[in-house]
Amino acid sequence: MTLLRSVARRIAAHPVLAFWVFFAVFPFIVPNRTMATQVLIFGLLAMGFNLLYGYTGLLSFGHAAYYGLGAYGCGIALAKLHAGSLWLGLAAGLGLAALGGIVIGFLCLRRRGIYFAMLTLAFAQLLYFIGFHLSDWTGGDDGLRGIPQLAVGIGPWHYSIETTIGFYYFAYVLVGLAVLALKRILDSPFGAVLQAIRENSSRATACGYDVDRVKHLSFVFSAGFAGLAGSLDALRLTVVPVESLYWTTSGQVVMMTLLGGAGTFFGPFVGAATFLVLEERLSLVLESWPLVIGAIFSAFVLFLPRGIWGTLTGGIHGRQSA
Amino acid sequence: MPELSTLLAQVFTGLVLGMIYVLLAIGLSLIFGLMTVVNFAHGALFMLGAYFGVFLLAHTKSFWVALIVAPLMVGALGLLMERFLIRRLYGRSPDDPLLLTFGLSLILVEGVKVVWGKIGLTLDPPRALAGAVDLGFMAFPAYRLFLIAVTVAVLVGLYFFLGRTNIGLIIRAGSRDPLMVRALGIDLSRVWLVVFGIGTALAGLAGILAGPMRGAYAEMGVTMVIESFVVIVVGGMGSLLGAVVAGLLIGQVVGLTTLFIPKAAEIMVFMVMAVILLVRPSGLFGEAGLLE
Numbered sequence: 061m062t063l064l065r066s067v068a069r070r071i072a073a074h075p076v077l078a079f080w081v082f083f084a085v086f087p088f089i090v091p092n093r094t095m096a097t098q099v100l101i102f103g104l105l106a107m108g109f110n111l112l113y114g115y116t117g118l119l120s121f122g123h124a125a126y127y128g129l130g131a132y133g134c135g136i137a138l139a140k141l142h143a144g145s146l147w148l149g150l151a152a153g154l155g156l157a158a159l160g161g162i163v164i165g166f167l168c169l170r171r172r173g174i175y176f177a178m179l180t181l182a183f184a185q186l187l188y189f190i191g192f193h194l195s196d197w198t199g200g201d202d203g204l205r206g207i208p209q210l211a212v213g214i215g216p217w218h219y220s221i222e223t224t225i226g227f228y229y230f231a232y233v234l235v236g237l238a239v240l241a242l243k244r245i246l247d248s249p250f251g252a253v254l255q256a257i258r259e260n261s262s263r264a265t266a267c268g269y270d271v272d273r274v275k276h277l278s279f280v281f282s283a284g285f286a287g288l289a290g291s292l293d294a295l296r297l298t299v300v301p302v303e304s305l306y307w308t309t310s311g312q313v314v315m316m317t318l319l320g321g322a323g324t325f326f327g328p329f330v331g332a333a334t335f336l337v338l339e340e341r342l343s344l345v346l347e348s349w350p351l352v353i354g355a356i357f358s359a360f361v362l363f364l365p366r367g368i369w370g371t372l373t374g375g376i377h378g379r380q381s382a
Numbered sequence: 383m384p385e386l387s388t389l390l391a392q393v394f395t396g397l398v399l400g401m402i403y404v405l406l407a408i409g410l411s412l413i414f415g416l417m418t419v420v421n422f423a424h425g426a427l428f429m430l431g432a433y434f435g436v437f438l439l440a441h442t443k444s445f446w447v448a449l450i451v452a453p454l455m456v457g458a459l460g461l462l463m464e465r466f467l468i469r470r471l472y473g474r475s476p477d478d479p480l481l482l483t484f485g486l487s488l489i490l491v492e493g494v495k496v497v498w499g500k501i502g503l504t505l506d507p508p509r510a511l512a513g514a515v516d517l518g519f520m521a522f523p524a525y526r527l528f529l530i531a532v533t534v535a536v537l538v539g540l541y542f543f544l545g546r547t548n549i550g551l552i553i554r555a556g557s558r559d560p561l562m563v564r565a566l567g568i569d570l571s572r573v574w575l576v577v578f579g580i581g582t583a584l585a586g587l588a589g590i591l592a593g594p595m596r597g598a599y600a601e602m603g604v605t606m607v608i609e610s611f612v613v614i615v616v617g618g619m620g621s622l623l624g625a626v627v628a629g630l631l632i633g634q635v636v637g638l639t640t641l642f643i644p645k646a647a648e649i650m651v652f653m654v655m656a657v658i659l660l661v662r663p664s665g666l667f668g669e670a671g672l673l674e
Contacts, residue, residue: 119477121484167656170663174420174476175619178611179659185608186652193645307608311484318481348496354488361482362470 106328108285117258122184130290157287321367400633425607431589456586502599618668
């Protein structure tokens with residue numbers, strides 16, 4: 061346990077490097093390569109959620125909205141509008157999710173505290189019903205189908221994402237860049253203000269920070285990360301099921317982040333991996349596996365609120381540690 | 383333009399739906415007002431109310447017994463939840479009880495599927511309430527009129543309980559200034575237990591009342607709890623009058639949109655909430671700054 065802790069702390073001290081090294085070999089140490097990609101994508105989604113919950117102290121119960129907007133943005137650009145370029149698809153997904161973050165964030169931040177969680181949930185549900193009924197664009201209940209897995213073109217060089225391992229490394233590079241971006245955000249003065257708001261919002265206001273604006277910006281960044289995750293998942297599956305906007309997706313992200321450790325840098329990835337492994341193993345032997353996951357999650361909230369990674373790295377600093 | 387009788391029938395249907403929302407939202411609001419706990423499991427307890435109803439009806443053959451005992455069973459479960467699980471989280475972030483009750487609702491929904499199967503069950507209304515009642519200008523199912531009457535009676539009872547009894551006084555004082563109530567020597571933790579029990583029993587009552595109209599199925603509570611959150615945001619958190627007015631309002635919004643633009647019914651609920659947030663962020667009857 062002490063050894064595990066010291067290893068975890070070393071990793072936590074150089075998170076970006078650790079990410080690039082660990083995930084470079086990750087598909088070769090897990091039994092299932094599809095799951096390796098899923099860990100990357102859901103880890104990214106949980107990481108976006110964690111920016112808002114773990115670092116800013118705002119519990120969103122509606123991250124399905126930005127994940128779904130990202131997925132549909134990318135999917136519609138490529139499958140319906142025939143944008144013809146992977147980058148345009150990703151940009152559309154990211155842009156739509158960020159736009160959703162701007163509008164919904166503005167509305168949700170009109171109420172503070174516990175209302176915020178309920179409002180994010182309600183607006184995500186609104187988008188679900190819109191996605192469900194706007195079937196000309198979204199495919200409705202059948203999902204949006206036929207998203208092409210175009211080759212990645214950088215100048216004259218082409219890279220195919222049609223194989224599982226090819227897609228993994230494509231996602232690896234993008235998620236790695238997102239991890240770098242998040243690290244930069246957290247290390248910036250802006251990131252310091254986020255954590256100041258989490259610790260004591262009134263004091264941050266008293267220090268002269270525009271707390272509402274900072275929260276809103278954090279919301280939009282968080283939505284952007286979730287949107288990138290959604291876009292990647294749309295490309296991976298070549299289809300966007302309408303359930304991606306459903307509240308269960310939001311619930312999954314919440315559970316992943318808390319299992320791994322909210323407010324820690326790697327918690328979301330640890331949590332995503334834990335959740336996905338549990339889901340795969342349990343669903344093989346037990347039809348009602350969500351019951352077990354629900355029980356594990358409840359036990360974590362009660363007895364291990366720092367999550368797996370937070371417990372490993374957390375010393376006297378608790379939530380503040382990387 | 384639909385005929386007047388169709389319109390009126392839809393207004394009544396909306397009223398019935400509104401009553402279910404009111405029962406759920408009042409329970410949520412009571413619990414929230416006193417304990418600042420948002421009970422995500424409220425929808426799962428609503429669903430359990432319907433299942434307990436089916437179970438009791440099958441074993442006792444009496445709808446009336448089921449109608450009284452099912453909410454009590456749900457309330458008892460609520461008591462256990464508060465006493466042994468949620469109570470551990472007081473003093474931590476208000477997000478934590480929400481997260482815990484989210485986990486509990488997963489357990490309850492899946493647990494029901496294990497016990498009663500994945501396929502929904504039906505719940506027959508009592509024979510005395512089977513047919514329709516002629517209201518003079520239209521005929522309306524007797525059971526739905528009964529549902530409205532029961533809800534109104536419960537609301538009146540709750541009004542007197544909170545407004546005219548000693549424990550009601552303590553509950554109201556506790557939601558205003560818990561520190562002062564404790565300083566006066568009142569053991570608030572017992573009051574919390576009672577309030578959690580009442581709030582969850584109301585969810586169970588809503589469940590068994592809704593049972594004969596929509597049956598019992600494991601996912602029936604999920605959308606209801608989200609819509610009840612909307613009702614509370616619209617009405618103003620912690621305001622019981624707000625919960626009643628907003629519950630009836632949202633019922634009408636769903637009922638009438640279903641008549642004119644069926645596809646938009648669910649969407650309209652959230653649109654109303656967005657408008658309220660823009661023009662009156664604290665809700666129709668909410669006090670600004672309460673528990674923020």
